[in-house]
Amino acid sequence: MKNYKTRVLLVEDEDVARKTLSFYLNTIFDEVVVACDGQEASNIFKKDFDENKTFDLVLTDLKMPNKDGISMIDDIRELVPNQRFIIVSAHKNEDDLLKLINLRVLGYFVKPLNIDNMMEMLKKAKEEVLADNAALNTHEVLITLNKRYTYDTKTDKLYNQESIVKLSKKELDILKVLIDNLGEVVPVEKFKQDVWNDINTNDSAFRTVMKRLKDKVKDDDFIISHKGYGYIIEKQLKK
Structure with a gap:
């Protein structure tokens, strides 16, 4: 979509690497926000999330002061489970790779960086972002669950009126x-x-989580239990 503005969060504690990566990211993406360590990045991401702003990509180092990349x-995944990441690190550590297997990691680059390979990956990442955004625009982004609750399919956020x-x-x-x-x-299966x-x-593990979820929407619970069968959210009729 022509009007969609892409946003990237760059997390890097080394000054030279941060400036270099920021330069190249700015040639591809519309907005680049910079953090100097994992703690600052977590704070920035949370603040933007609370203001209903998201990042299309997080490019991060792993070994950093205050809070490491993992x-x-x-x-971040507690807030946005399907967040995209690109990893930049001085070492390709096997333990880190194992931890990253189940995450949405688009690439893992070892310093010193091969800029051509990096740029190719960043361009592909932007293409994926724009394709996903275009697909979302062909479908309903906000799903009305009842008079009080809505679900944002783009950000995976549930709203109780105006509150997340x-x-x-x-x-x-x-x-x-x-x-x-x-x-x-x-x-249930x-x-x-x-x-x-x-x-x-x-x-009991399933029932515990389901109960916690239903407790969080108790203002106007839209999850209906069909005893012996399962659970349903009824479709809302469009007026």
């Missing part, structure tokens, strides 16, 4: 399963498979 990524409802990753995953199957009764990746997950 811990920062964990903070803070959800854990598991709570959000359950909600997304329900929204992906809007108007249909979702069996599907939640176990899609959220825990294990159909044999203990019933």
Whole structure:
């Protein structure tokens, strides 16, 4: 979309690397916000999140003072589980790679950087961002769940009128399963498979998370239980 402004958060503690990366990022993306360590980045991301602003990409080092890259990524994924990341590090550490396997990491670059490869990856990342944004614009972005609650499919945020409802990753995953199957009764087994990746997950584990989620929407609970079958969010009729 021509009017869509791409945003990147750059997290790098080394001055020279930060200036170099910032220069190249600014040649591709519309806005580049810079943080000097993981703690500052977590604070910036949280502040923007609370103001309903998101980053299309986070480019980060791993070994940094105050808070390392892995811990920062964990903070960010609590807010935006599907956040995109590109990693830049002085070393390709096997333990770090294992931790990053299940994250949305588009690339892992080792310093000193190969600028050509980096630029190619950044351009591909921007293409993905714009493609995703175009796809979102062909679908309903805000889903009305009832008179009080709405769900933003672009940012994966649940709103109680104007306020964001803070959800854990598991709570959000359950909600997304329900929204992906809007108007249909979702069996408990599907939640176990899609959220825990294990159909044999203990019933009490599922019930605990579902109860926490329902407690958070108790002002006007839109999750309906069909005893012996599963759960459903009814489709709202458009007026």
